Amino acid sequence: MMPDATSPRPPLPLPNPVVQGLVAVGQRFGQQGHVPATSGNFSCKVGADRLALTASGHHKGRLQPEHIMQTTLQGQPLEAQQPSAETALHVQLYERYPWVNAVLHSHARSAVLATLCLAQHDTVTLQGYELLKALPNITTHDTSLTLPVVPNSQCMAALTDTVAQALVRWPDAPAYLIHGHGLYTWGATLADAERYHEALDALFQLELARQRLLPIP
Numbered sequence: 001m002m003p004d005a006t007s008p009r010p011p012l013p014l015p016n017p018v019v020q021g022l023v024a025v026g027q028r029f030g031q032q033g034h035v036p037a038t039s040g041n042f043s044c045k046v047g048a049d050r051l052a053l054t055a056s057g058h059h060k061g062r063l064q065p066e067h068i069m070q071t072t073l074q075g076q077p078l079e080a081q082q083p084s085a086e087t088a089l090h091v092q093l094y095e096r097y098p099w100v101n102a103v104l105h106s107h108a109r110s111a112v113l114a115t116l117c118l119a120q121h122d123t124v125t126l127q128g129y130e131l132l133k134a135l136p137n138i139t140t141h142d143t144s145l146t147l148p149v150v151p152n153s154q155c156m157a158a159l160t161d162t163v164a165q166a167l168v169r170w171p172d173a174p175a176y177l178i179h180g181h182g183l184y185t186w187g188a189t190l191a192d193a194e195r196y197h198e199a200l201d202a203l204f205q206l207e208l209a210r211q212r213l214l215p216i217p
């Protein structure tokens with residue numbers, strides 16, 4: 001029988017290391033309480049034109065390989081699963097920064113608390129910590145890092161718009177926060193994105209503790 005030229009071509013299988021990498025990040029995030037319930041979502045760029053993305057509705061700490069799905073770079077599903085509700089925020093980062101190959105979103109407690117307790121003028125600033133050097137383009141503790149905090153919204157178009165404005169204003173930020181919601185980090189590799197997330201989680205915890213012990217007058 002002749003193949004039907006109108007039927008969609010099945011996607012190539014995702015590379016195993018990409019799938020296993022995302023599952024492993026989920027397990028580590030789950031162990032640390034960064035992705036309670038079914039929150040959070042992760043993605044990696046695959047080749048020039050596909051994303052590997054966590055499908056919607058699964059606990060990210062207990063991901064199975066079949067919970068990682070494929071979309072186009074624009075976030076259109078290439079298989080019969082529902083991509084994450086926040087896919088547009090991943091797509092936005094890949095479109096804005098061509099060097100980015102991985103995006104991680106968590107609901108880490110430290111990040112949520114940072115938006116509630118540390119934010120001033122829609123930003124959170126961290127300064128003077130040796131651990132800042134874990135973040136890109138920082139080589140000394142004697143500096144400060146400002147991260148944008150955008151208001152949360154259930155309207156993805158509105159959220160994407162406010163994030164776009166924040167990224168224009170803070171083009172070098174390696175992450176952004178969503179008020180009362182969580183954290184987005186990204187990197188040239190999945191390992192980079194996870195390391196930035198780990199450093200920021202620790203820095204938020206340090207700053208929250210410091211301000212409790214030594215309130216700013």
Ligand SMILES: [Zn+2]
Pocket residue numbers: 039040086105106107181182
């Ligand atoms: Zn979220």
